[in-house]
């Protein structure tokens with residue numbers, strides 16, 4: 072079976088889900104795979120959640136829009152309410168258990184709970200919770216190599232903030248380790 | 252203010268002001284610090300004070316304020332981008348006894364709709380135009396507008412507006428004042444309480460001349476768009492005072508209320 | 515030029531939005547002038563052109579309206595310059611007069627339409643509601659545009675190069691018809707450098723001052739006895755010759771019992787649905803027209819002659835299906851599924867319509 076993974080990443084605007092969506096897509100591209108990334112805009116944008124969809128595959132990709140995803144990164148409670156019901160049976164979801172009630176995870180799917188905000192806090196900046204979650208996601212799905220993700224940070228963090236890259240790499244690693 | 256908050260006023264508290272009934276009580280979609288809400292409120296107060304709410308027809312234009320019909324409880328029609336003065340002409344000629352007004356942004360009125368507003372003014376259509384000048388295309392994400400100031404950076408003039416390439420910002424209140432059918436043309440600003448009071452008088456006048464059948468009424472309101480100016484609301488007000496007013500002087504550019512009207 | 519080359523000289527893939535790929539492709543194709551007016555969901559194109567085109571020695575003008583943008587395009591075309599305008603549905607409606615004049619005067623130019631929901635102001639989401647307007651002329655008179663329909667960001671790039679070449683080859687306006695999906699999504703794109711535009715392009719008709727030759731006239735007014743009929747015959751012959759440019763992607767059509775016909779973003783979404791159904795053993799394939807005019811009718815007719823059945827899927831209420839039916843008339847009909855503009859389409863939405871069209875097989 073060909074390599075194929077799709078994911079919806081969702082959270083509050085400001086939690087940086089678009090950033091980790093781009094990062095995963097870059098990592099997929101840098102690993103030589105096909106990728107699509109699409110941010111959700113339109114009426115859905117006003118629901119208080121931001122989300123994006125990433126597809127990674129070694130075949131040419133059909134739909135960039137996914138109705139029943141194989142995986143999720145859920146950064147806040149409203150996103151769990153909205154997207155968990157859509158997750159495919161047997162799919163994987165990474166829950167940011169700092170803000171999401173992990174006891175609501177359904178048994179029909181595999182759940183990886185990561186207190187992403189708390190871990191990011193310990194590393195010195197709550198804002199890196201998105202990176203912690205992505206690190207955990209990479210461990211849980213194995214979709215791309217964590218090192219490729221780390222190397223791709225330069226593509227999504229502008230030169231002006233390049234001094235933050237090592238910290239973000241640490242956050243990715245911390246999430247990865249936690250999910251182990 | 253939400254309805255439930257108003258009910259919660261304690262006995263010893265006093266209402267500082269009433270919300271006009273014509274202004275619909277609902278959460279705004281405008282960004283924090285946006286002046287469209289204030290401009291809506293001035294229109295609402297004036298229509299109520301004139302007692303014409305139920306005889307008013309609003310022509311909404313295309314810009315952030317297209318949703319004016321969600322906030323003003325008057326009959327409304329949506330015009331294509333820039334065409335509101337032509338649509339208003341049709342409404343008014345069909346119902347000469349009604350108060351008809353358009354509410355337009357600077358992209359809508361001074362760019363794509365320049366021909367329509369100039370000819371409606373020149374014909375002396377008995378309509379009122381409330382023109383909200385915020386020096387950008389707000390709704391589409393902050394592109395250059397005809398009113399963008401020299402040096403102002405936007406997404407389509409990332410190096411700042413340049414006179415040689417993009418021309419000078421257009422001063423609409425002055426241009427409109429020069430046309431034959433105009434009864435009233437003024438520019439006011441929404442940056443401070445004092446200026447908002449003066450703005451309300453100008454809005455009222457622009458409606459009065461229509462009601463009196465004197466001609467075309469035009470009021471330009473200098474307004475903030477903190478989102479696309481990429482600054483907070485306080486800085487936006489300062490920008491209006493320090494950068495906009497010097498180029499767009501406030502004042503009345505034409506007022507025929509003393510005479511016989513136009514044409 | 516948007517070239518990101520590695521040490522080995524292999525062009526690297528760049529990860530960009532479809533709208534950006536349109537701009538990159540136009541620059542690679544030698545576009546010298548851009549005229550446009552802001553409208554969602556295509557603002558990335560003028561925003562990128564506003565700095566990239568002057569950097570490349572070209573001119574960017576934010577026009578006062580789409581009426582003006584399209585007439586600026588007409589003017590640049592008359593000067594023999596590779597020029598571009600882009601907009602979305604309401605703005606494209608305003609351009610129709612100038613586009614009709616361009617077709618009548620045989621002037622080449624490229625118009626990008628990132629189709630959004632209509633009619634009227636509609637919404638800013640994706641739609642294919644402008645199919646008829648794009649392929650049937652759009653303005654007044656008997657004329658056609660060449661219409662290219664990208665489904666991927668790479669095609670956005672490639673088709674811009676192709677669009678400029680076709681426009682000058684046929685002296686005809688070309689439309690690149692995308693939507694809010696392909697414009698807003700990001701994919702890796704491999705930029706490539708087409709051959710430079712020859713300095714002699716359009717040398718036999720362009721306006722540049724009549725020094726040493728008779729003055730030239732570019733016009734669409736033909737009042738003399740028989741002149742307009744002659745011009746129309748000439749145009750029709752040209753449109754017939756364009757049939758040679760028809761192109762489509764065929765996916766698993768060989769053993770397919772049912773052929774899904776879908777273009778642009780809907781074509782690639784349908785591909786996902788087809789993969790799912792194939793995995794369940796259903797013999798279904800896809801034809802995705804990449805040119806909408808000329809329409810790949812002969813390809814469809816060939817498949818109809820092999821006894822295949824058809825389902826047309828569009829993000830509108832039924833437009834291209836008429837061209838599909840015309841292509842296969844007398845042999846078989848096409849079923850239709852229209853996803854309503856205003857609703858985001860996904861591949862699951864297409865499963866039941868495809869199974870239905872297969873007769874429950």
Ligand SMILES: Cc1ncc(C[n+]2csc(CCOP(=O)(O)OP(=O)(O)O)c2C)c(N)n1
Pocket residue numbers: 313314315316332355356357358359360383385387388389390391396551552553554580604605608635
């Ligand atoms: C024919 C057409 N072209 C372009 C647009 C896109 N559009 C919507 S609003 C707008 C400009 C709004 O700017 P302005 O009038 O200044 O109003 P603001 O949002 O700043 O209040 C544009 C260009 C459109 N709806 N129709």
Ligand code: SF4
Pocket residue numbers: 280281282284285286287315385389390475476477478479
């Ligand atoms: S974008 Fe600007 S004009 Fe529009 S609502 Fe926000 S602040 Fe107001």
Ligand SMILES: [Mg+2]
Pocket residue numbers: 314356357358383384385386387388389396
């Ligand atoms: Mg504006």
